Amino acid sequence: MKGDIRLAAKKRPERGAGADDAETSVEPDDGTELKSVGPLRGDVDSPRTRSRARPAVRAVAGLALAFLVLAVFVSLTGGWAVLRALTRADPGVTVAAALAGVLAISLWGESLRRALQRAHPVGGLRYRLAYLSGDFARQVLPMGRLSGSAIIGYAVSRPFDVQYEEALAAVTVTDLLNLLSAVTVSAFGLSLLFESATGDVLTFIVGLAGAVVVVGAAAYLATRRRDLLERVVVAVVAVGHRLAARFGATTLERHLHPHSVERRVESYFRTLDAVADDRRRVASVACFAALGWVSFAAALAGAGAALDVSVPVAAALFVAPASGLVGWSPLPGGSGGVEVAVTTGLVATAGVPVSAAAAVALLYRVCSYWSVVCVDAVATGLLATLYAE
Structure with missing residues (x-):
């Protein structure tokens, strides 16, 4: 073809209907117009839209898998x-058990608020909503129980003048005390059950021992081997910094700069020390964490009462x-695993038949998980x- 060929855009229509239909065409020097080569703007979502959609897709997929696992669980423990049994549940008692489940999460929110108060005054309706929104993400996302500390820390730091590292340190203390409280409450219940247990509780004892080991190891690393933790964090982040620089992710590169990371790690440990050194505050945080577990126990006993199944306190x-x-x-939410554990525990400690124990476990999860969600x-x-920015 003779002459130069140039790309020229047709006149862009006014913004509104048809604004996205602007096309490019190829015009040779002789003035004729060749076939359009496509729109200037495609129906491609922005990276921000895609990044927001990914957690939603993960949540939907995870919940679908959870329902599938629960269906298998029901079929293996008695089916119809x-x-x-669930259809015969007492509505009033079920509502009371659900309120106990919601109360448990509220008590854990108060536990974290008291830990955060050491560094920054937080509270009020905005804090409650922020905490529950973080708990929502933690509950519905796959692996949310593993990443829960980071999610909750981010959620409660955003609405207030709190650095993420400070919030994460407070969440870390709260989580450790929550774990220790779970072991304490469970061990207390086990001590009352030792003579009346009718089944094998070895699995639960091993689980409690494992939790004690986790708490001890975390406390040891945070207090005695802090330098090791810092070196590990800096080494891992350095790899991320190099990758971000290589692929041109400037924002991520800036956040992962070694000096920035070191400053944040120092802020994290400074807040951790401030919270841990206040023994009265630590006792208060642990108390509310333990009350949360007691509320979950009340929800379990209530689920049994709603189904006319005897579940001792x-x-x-x-x-x-x-x-x-x-x-x-x-x-x-740990779907599948918690239901199996509750069913096994009720059969072992209270002599409840498997099908009845499974029904109690499912109703307990309705009260302690789905109602909370x-x-x-x-x-x-x-x-x-209310707080749109």
Whole structure:
């Protein structure tokens, strides 16, 4: 073809309907117009839109898998007998058990607030909504139980003048005390059950021992081998910094700069020390964490009462926290693992038949997980509506 060929855009229509239909065409020097080679703007979502969509897709996929696992669980523990038992649940008692589950999460939120108060004054409706919104993400995302500390720390730091590292340090202290409280409450229930347990509770004892080891190791690293932790963090972040620089991710490169990371690590440990050194505050945080586990135990006993299944208070105190420790699952909320742990615990400690124990476990999860997720979702919407920036 003779002459130069140049790309020329047709006149762009006014913004509004048809604004996205502007096309490019190829015009030779002779003035004729060749076939359009495509629109200037495609229907491609921005990176920000895609990044927001990914957690939602993960949550939906995780919840779908959770329902599938629960269906398998029901089929293996009695099938229709379990479902028929659930239909006979007392509505009033079920609501009371659900309120106990929501109260447990609220008590844990208060536990974190008291830890944060050492560095920054936080509280009020905005804090409650922020905490519940973080708990919502933690509950519905796969592996949310592993990344829960980071999620909660981010959620409660955003609305207030709190550095993320400071919030994360407070969450770390709260989580360790929460774990220690779970072991304490569960061990207390087990001590009351030793003579009346009718099954094998070895699995739960091993789980409690494992939790004690985790708490001890975390406390040792945070207090005695802090230099080792800092070196590990800096080494890992240095790899991320080099990758970000190589691929041109300037924002990530800036955040992962060694000096920035070292400053944040120092801020994290400074807040950790400030919270841990206040013994009265630590005792207060631990008290609210333990009350949260007691509320979950009340929800379990209430679920049994709603189904006319006898769940002794001692069994509830043992099984509720122990199931949270040993019933690990990568699915949202630990779905599947917690139900199996509760069922096994009730059969072992209270002599409840398997189908009845499975029904109690499912209703307990409705009261302690699904009801909490609904409240968290409402709080997330209210936070976005009332405090939109």
